[in-house]
Amino acid sequence: MMNNSDASGSAVVVEALRVRRGSTQVLDGLSLSVPAGAVVGLLGPSGSGKTTLMRAIVGVQVVQSGSVEVLGLAAGSPALRRRVAYVTQQASVYDDLTVRQNLRYFRRVLGAPASDVDRVIERTDLTAVADRLAGELSGGQRGRVSLAAALLGSPEVLVLDEPTVGLDPVLRVELWQLFRSLADDGATLLVSSHVMDEAKRCDRLLLMRDGALLADDTVDGLLAFTGTDDVETAFLRLIDRGAPDLRPGGAGGAEPRGGDPDAGTGSEAVR
Numbered sequence: 640m641m642n643n644s645d646a647s648g649s650a651v652v653v654e655a656l657r658v659r660r661g662s663t664q665v666l667d668g669l670s671l672s673v674p675a676g677a678v679v680g681l682l683g684p685s686g687s688g689k690t691t692l693m694r695a696i697v698g699v700q701v702v703q704s705g706s707v708e709v710l711g712l713a714a715g716s717p718a719l720r721r722r723v724a725y726v727t728q729q730a731s732v733y734d735d736l737t738v739r740q741n742l743r744y745f746r747r748v749l750g751a752p753a754s755d756v757d758r759v760i761e762r763t764d765l766t767a768v769a770d771r772l773a774g775e776l777s778g779g780q781r782g783r784v785s786l787a788a789a790l791l792g793s794p795e796v797l798v799l800d801e802p803t804v805g806l807d808p809v810l811r812v813e814l815w816q817l818f819r820s821l822a823d824d825g826a827t828l829l830v831s832s833h834v835m836d837e838a839k840r841c842d843r844l845l846l847m848r849d850g851a852l853l854a855d856d857t858v859d860g861l862l863a864f865t866g867t868d869d870v871e872t873a874f875l876r877l878i879d880r881g882a883p884d885l886r887p888g889g890a891g892g893a894e895p896r897g898g899d900p901d902a903g904t905g906s907e908a909v910r
């Protein structure tokens with residue numbers, strides 16, 4: 640098994656990242672880390688920079704300055720190609736191929752074992768539709784084909800951009816159970832969402848607003864710190880408290896990141 644973290648136990652480390660898209664300064668000195676083996680939720684309103692951050696982590700975003708390391712290597716390094724998977728908001732499947740044909744194709748491109756096709760079909764609960772054309776599937780099923788493709792080759796880091804959008808509550812729960820089981824097997828998952836009630840299923844939360852980090856904490860820590868019992872209200876309270884400073888030594892008093900995902904102290908939210 641490959642080492643899936645750096646010396647600090649982080650699968651992803653972002654330092655002082657600045658990204659401009661068009662005329663918008665989307666990220667302006669963002670720093671954070673994602674602990675290895677955890678399910679980390681990336682939450683924030685539309686336009687807060689979640690996708691841009693994910694693109695930088697998978698190495699497809701032009702950045703102005705700062706650094707992004709994944710599994711101890713610069714984001715986008717060729718050596719990461721099979722170790723990091725990215726599922727975008729748009730399902731990436733060929734509509735004129737069956738589910739199985741899609742996965743066979745991607746399996747070959749990736750050089751993953753042939754047995755992976757059946758494994759990922761089963762894992763994503765696509766067995767019943769495996770021989771149907773992708774173009775005939777529902778939006779949720781097509782999304783799951785994209786996810787199945789991402790699981791080919793058993794990547795160590797999975798970056799999933801709003802994977803539960805458009806899914807009914809039952810499918811959402813099933814998908815979060817799958818994310819948990821992938822993390823139990825050692826994978827690191829960064830999952831974006833603007834559905835705040837999904838946050839409770841994460842080991843840690845990164846709350847973003849306007850390209851800045853409002854909080855980097857466990858769910859329990861965040862709720863305790865804000866004195867609320869739901870993440871949505873916690874988020875609104877953090878906004879009320881004003882601009883964050885989570886830099887080391889900053890006014891936010893952030894502690895070193897990448898610690899025990901279960902240690903919910905609330906100390907890493909903005910004070």
Ligand SMILES: Nc1ncnc2c1ncn2[C@@H]1O[C@H](COP(=O)(O)OP(=O)(O)OP(=O)(O)O)[C@@H](O)[C@H]1O
Pocket residue numbers: 660661662663665683684685686687688689690691692833
């Ligand atoms: N291709 C682009 N060209 C110019 N600006 C862009 C481009 N893509 C995104 N932006 C801008 O970057 C900012 C952040 O967008 P981003 O997609 O990262 O946000 P997000 O939090 O993922 O939003 P959503 O939840 O709606 O997907 C927004 O202001 C958006 O308008």
